[in-house]
Amino acid sequence: MEFRLLGPLEVSSAAGPVRLGGTRQRAALAYLLLHANQVVSARQLTAALWPADEIPGTARKILQNAVWRLRRSLTVPDEEPDAAQLLTRAPGYLVRVAPERVDLLRFQRLAAEGRAALSVGDAERARGALREALALWRGPALADLAEVGLEWPELMALEQKRLDVMEDCFEVELQCGEHQSALRDLDAFVRAEPLRERAAQQLMLALYRCGRQADALGVYTRIHAALVEGLGLEPGRDIQQLQRAILAQDPQLDLPARLRPTPAPVSPAPGHPDGHASPPAGPRPPASPAPLPHPPSPPAGTRRFHAAGVTDAGSTVTGPAAGEEGVEEGAGAGSPASRPGPALGVFGPPNTPAHTDVTAEGTGRPHPGRSETRRPGSVLMLRFGFGAFDELSPGDADRILDSVCQLAREEITAAGGLVATSIGSMLLGVFAEDGDPDDGDSAERAVRAALAVRDFLVTAGATPLIQGLSVHAAVATGTALVCQWPGQPGAGRPWTGGDLVDRCEAMLSRTPPGEVHVCDRTRRLTQRRADYRRVATSPARWQVLTLQPDPAGDHA
Numbered sequence: 269m270e271f272r273l274l275g276p277l278e279v280s281s282a283a284g285p286v287r288l289g290g291t292r293q294r295a296a297l298a299y300l301l302l303h304a305n306q307v308v309s310a311r312q313l314t315a316a317l318w319p320a321d322e323i324p325g326t327a328r329k330i331l332q333n334a335v336w337r338l339r340r341s342l343t344v345p346d347e348e349p350d351a352a353q354l355l356t357r358a359p360g361y362l363v364r365v366a367p368e369r370v371d372l373l374r375f376q377r378l379a380a381e382g383r384a385a386l387s388v389g390d391a392e393r394a395r396g397a398l399r400e401a402l403a404l405w406r407g408p409a410l411a412d413l414a415e416v417g418l419e420w421p422e423l424m425a426l427e428q429k430r431l432d433v434m435e436d437c438f439e440v441e442l443q444c445g446e447h448q449s450a451l452r453d454l455d456a457f458v459r460a461e462p463l464r465e466r467a468a469q470q471l472m473l474a475l476y477r478c479g480r481q482a483d484a485l486g487v488y489t490r491i492h493a494a495l496v497e498g499l500g501l502e503p504g505r506d507i508q509q510l511q512r513a514i515l516a517q518d519p520q521l522d523l524p525a526r527l528r529p530t531p532a533p534v535s536p537a538p539g540h541p542d543g544h545a546s547p548p549a550g551p552r553p554p555a556s557p558a559p560l561p562h563p564p565s566p567p568a569g570t571r572r573f574h575a576a577g578v579t580d581a582g583s584t585v586t587g588p589a590a591g592e593e594g595v596e597e598g599a600g601a602g603s604p605a606s607r608p609g610p611a612l613g614v615f616g617p618p619n620t621p622a623h624t625d626v627t628a629e630g631t632g633r634p635h636p637g638r639s640e641t642r643r644p645g646s647v648l649m650l651r652f653g654f655g656a657f658d659e660l661s662p663g664d665a666d667r668i669l670d671s672v673c674q675l676a677r678e679e680i681t682a683a684g685g686l687v688a689t690s691i692g693s694m695l696l697g698v699f700a701e702d703g704d705p706d707d708g709d710s711a712e713r714a715v716r717a718a719l720a721v722r723d724f725l726v727t728a729g730a731t732p733l734i735q736g737l738s739v740h741a742a743v744a745t746g747t748a749l750v751c752q753w754p755g756q757p758g759a760g761r762p763w764t765g766g767d768l769v770d771r772c773e774a775m776l777s778r779t780p781p782g783e784v785h786v787c788d789r790t791r792r793l794t795q796r797r798a799d800y801r802r803v804a805t806s807p808a809r810w811q812v813l814t815l816q817p818d819p820a821g822d823h824a
Contacts, residue, residue, distance in 0.1 A: 269342065269352050271301055271370045275406025277413065279342075286341055291416055292317060293334045293341075298410050300354070300363040302422045304370055309360040316420060335361055371404045372426070378404075379433045386436060391443050398437040405430060431461060438470045445523050447474035458487065462494045465507050472507075476514050476521055479777065484514050642766070644705040646714040646745040646790060648685065648697040649772045650676055650721060653738035653781060669693060672737065676721045683717035694776075696769065698748065708793025711745045711786075712815075715794055718743055718784045719815055726782050738781035742808055744772035745790040775808035784812040 269286070272278040277298050279286040288294045299316045300308055314327050324330070339354050352365040367373040382397035408414060409426045434457060441450040454471045461467060468491045475484035488503070488511045495501045502508075513521055652672050673695055677687045680697035688696040697717060699710040718741035725739050748768040771787070779785045785808030791800050799813040 269369060271352070271365065272406070273298060273301055273370070273372045274375060274404050274409055276411050288341055289334075289337055291413070292330065293338055295413055295418055296331065296334045297338055297354075297363070298413055299420070299422075300361060301365075301370060301372070302420070302426075304363050304365050304367075304373060307357045307360055307362045311359070313360060316418075372409075375401050375404050375433075376429075379429070379436075382433070382440075383436055386440060386443075391440050395437070395440045395444070398433055398440060401433055402430070402437060431464065435464070435466050435470065438467065442470060442473060445477075447477040450474055451478060458491075462491060463498070465491065465504050469507050469510050472510055472514065473521060477523065479773065481514060481517075485511065488514075642747045644701040644710070644745075644747055646699045646701070646710040646743055647748060647768055647772050648680065648699065648714040648718050649742050649744075649769075649776045650695045650697075650718070651740040651776055651779075652693045653736075653740065672725065675724065679720040679724070680717045683713045683720070685713060685717055706793070708745075711743065711790045711793040712797060714743045714745075715784065715786060715790065715798060715812055715815060716818065719812065722782065722784060740776055740779045740781060741784040742772050742775035742779050743784065743786045743790050744768055744775060745787060745793060746771075771807075775806065778806040779808065786810050786812060 269279065269281045272280075277288070277294055279288060279297075288297060295317050296313060299313060310328065310331060313331055314323060317331070318324070318327060335354065335356075342352055342354055350366040350369060352363060352369065355362045355364060367377065378397045378401035382394045382401060385391075385394035385397060409423050409430075410418075414423065438450055438454055438457075441447070451471075451474050454467065454474055458464070458467050458471045468487055472484040472487045475481075475487065488507065491507070492503050495503055510521075652669065676695050676697075680687050680695075683699070685697040685699045688698050697714065699714045699717075701707075701710040703709060722739045722741060725737060746768045748766050775785050775787065785803065785806055786794075786800070788809055791798075791810045794815075797816040799815075800810045801813055803809060803811050
């Protein structure tokens with residue numbers, strides 16, 4: 269027999285769901301299960317079932333009848349192992365049950381295992397245990413009884429325990445470098461629980477590692493206001509120190525070095541239809557400070573690999589030498605366009621195993637079956653702003669964001685591109701160059717897709733189709749790293765990233781709402797069909813003004 273408290277109260281046996289009777293019987297069983305394998309006095313049960321000023325004179329008799337009926341409901345054939353027992357034990361009652369038969373007890377065990385693993389640095393074991401613990405929840409604990417007005421301190425304590433475990437889970441994801449994939453859930457959590465400083469710190473760190481320094485500081489501003497105005501308290505020392513570290517771009521906030529190992533040389537595999545060929549490799553110049561809202565750059569030559577926002581492992585990728593293919597024209601060492609920063613990294617399919625590039629010992633090494641190749645093409649990066657959505661619930665905002673991203677996917681696909689991934693409000697599209705790289709076909713298709721998304725969502729006169737929505741787009745042309753994982757030959761989407769994606773994100777960070785910015789190479793390849801305006805303040809250099817209609821009538 270299974271007992272489920274993490275949601276509406278449910279009891280099931282091998283024969284199916286067990287009928288528990290009315291509210292008093294259900295409440296009595298629930299309270300006993302909250303204290304499973306412990307004696308609960310009749311006085312405690314009575315106080316749990318009735319408000320202090322409404323306890324009837326016949327309360328003890330009503331309780332005895334409820335227990336008697338529950339015993340009948342819980343009676344099971346003798347051959348069922350670990351059968352639960354409702355026993356009378358002075359001064360009250362006891363439910364004797366195997367811990368694995370109660371979801372609450374399993375949750376507590378898994379949470380303790382996850383926290384213990386987290387304390388010793390075993391992130392993989394911690395993540396498995398914590399996620400399994402949270403998966404047991406079907407809604408608020410004993411939601412059906414809470415609906416009828418029962419308010420027990422045990423339920424409030426249990427809800428706090430669930431929130432603690434969620435924060436532990438976020439902590440594991442940050443330790444594993446999965447700040448991209450955790451971002452949306454973390455943001456929703458902090459908006460729902462605005463006074464939980466630990467979660468706010470986690471969100472600040474995730475935003476910072478995603479290159480969103482201003483947003484990270486905005487989270488601190490919100491929690492400072494909530495604490496001061498609501499409780500008259502200043503934020504704690506830890507979150508104040510984190511704010512100062514973000515302002516100073518402290519390198520200690522960056523990903524741990526173990527997530528950025530150096531891979532052994534990998535022989536290029538035959539090109540995927542959406543792949544890219546490798547340019548000559550050369551030393552990456554050291555980065556110089558740039559007034560961009562990004563965290564400090566990692567050591568020269570280091571890159572981060574993300575699959576659908578989940579960091580699997582780091583890898584060293586040496587960029588092309590200055591003046592060679594793949595380096596932005598006019599972008600010198602340390603310029604924003606060539607700066608090695610914590611960009612979106614390598615994107616890939618959501619079903620890619622999160623541990624593919626990390627050995628069982630936890631040491632990041634290149635997977636023996638992974639192939640890497642480079643070929644010319646263009647990347648389009650879109651970001652959607654939702655300034656008017658602050659008052660919406662996280663669920664409503666997510667639904668609007670999903671609709672907007674779906675529209676962008678359709679436009680990219682219609683232009684012959686491949687949607688690498690969508691992470692939060694950012695989306696990456698890849699346009700492979702199958703013919704002569706100097707033809708500019710991929711660059712034109714990427715620009716055309718960017719304008720199509722912008723023009724559909726923001727109508728003439730800069731009036732947004734959705735109130736508060738803004739569209740930012742950037743296109744970069746060059747070479748992009750493509751990784752194909754074993755077990756996926758010719759199937760699924762390869763991972764796309766490298767310096768080209770990093771440069772595109774640097775461009776996007778300076779692109780104003782409603783504009784499409786492109787690099788020098790994209791402009792040169794498309795200037796026969798497009799009009800541009802030079803932008804002095806952006807690493808992208810050029811803003812698209814108009815693009816002639818496609819004479820073919822499609823983007824095949």
